[in-house]
Amino acid sequence: MRVVVMGCGRVGAGLSAELDAAGHAVVVIDRDAAAFARLPEGFGGRTVTGQGFDRAVLTDAGLVGADAFAAVSSGDNSNIIAARVARETFGVERVIARIYDAGRAEVYERLGIPTVTTVPWATGRLVRYITAGTSPVEWRDQTDTVSLVALDAPREWVGLPVDRLAAQAGGRAAAVTRFGECRIPDGDTLVQSDDVLHLALPSESVRGLDDMLQRGPSDA
Template sequence: MHVVIMGCGRVGASLANALERLEHSVSVIDRDLDAFRRLSTDFHGDQVLGNGFSKETLREAGIDKAGAFAAVSSGDNSNIISARVARETFHVPHVVARIYDQKRAAVYERLGIPTVATVPWTTDRFLHTLLADGAAPAWRDPSGQVSLLQVWPHDSWAGHTVGRLQEASGARVAFLHRSTAPVLPDHDERLLEGDSVYVVTVSERSHTVSKVIEQGPDAGSRGEVR
């Protein structure tokens, strides 16, 4: 597959090098000639000098034959404009834009342009490393309003149903991880000791949801959620 990358900063160069190692053909666009020095010495793809939202520049980079386009420059506006041109003008099937402003990211996701919201993603990675209590989200939507949490239930949840856990926590169970395999449960699936649960909730309730699950099925009614 041919991939066009707009932006040859650290992310763009790393992505270009990785794609070429996977035997894809790659063209990298940047306005700064010095930026191409970040590419590995054995990079064989095209290095195109110009603006990534210019149709002429994109054609020079092979956008007409591209199966994917990544906009990873340091500017949100440049990234989203070039992503829209790639999607709407050249009909590239796989397009993604790097966005720093998570509110903008949510808007563009609704427009059908997948985004990587750099700040929320980096924040979540730090939370996963720093916190060991299950409170860090495994995933958040680009707006930051919905989170997927991995939580380890208190042993007293064993024997209770998934439906009971959902009622107590106010979250929706997406799946369980049992032993070495994922399980897609129904409402009546009973929890076993050692299960971890992946639940979906609004982000502002993440802490409360985690604590209800971690403290047992009666924690909420006893007023013990802390």
């Protein structure tokens, strides 16, 4: 995949490094050339200095024909402008923006632009959204018995109880992130489109998790 990342702060550098290590072609944009020092030694991608919402800069970064664009700078306005330019002007299908203001995040999610906030799982969600298929595991205990996973709400489960989904997966629901706000679900919490579900599961069940979720709820 060819991915353009705007912003080389902690999240942007981590995202770029992870995508590069996985063999993807990565271009990182930042208005401050010194920010590229956050990238690991041996980073194989390309860096471009400039404003990430400037069309000339985006063109130089190779956004034409790119598979995905992530706007993860430190400014909400810059991120959302760049995300809209990437989608509306360059026609990039997978566009995601980092938004600090939860209220704004809700608005842009409804406009069809997925967002992440400043919570620790931001990089994980970005990688999963861009590459569609990487591991959902956020943490494992030292004995590899229990895993904490974070996954985007499967469409087959929208409108059904979060606890039911977790139970069918063999574990428990730890939290739900919705429009940038994380909360502990109760028995009445239903899965909504664009939720991020945090589940505590037996590690042995993680491998078959995607297939189980795609099959939808069991009648049992």
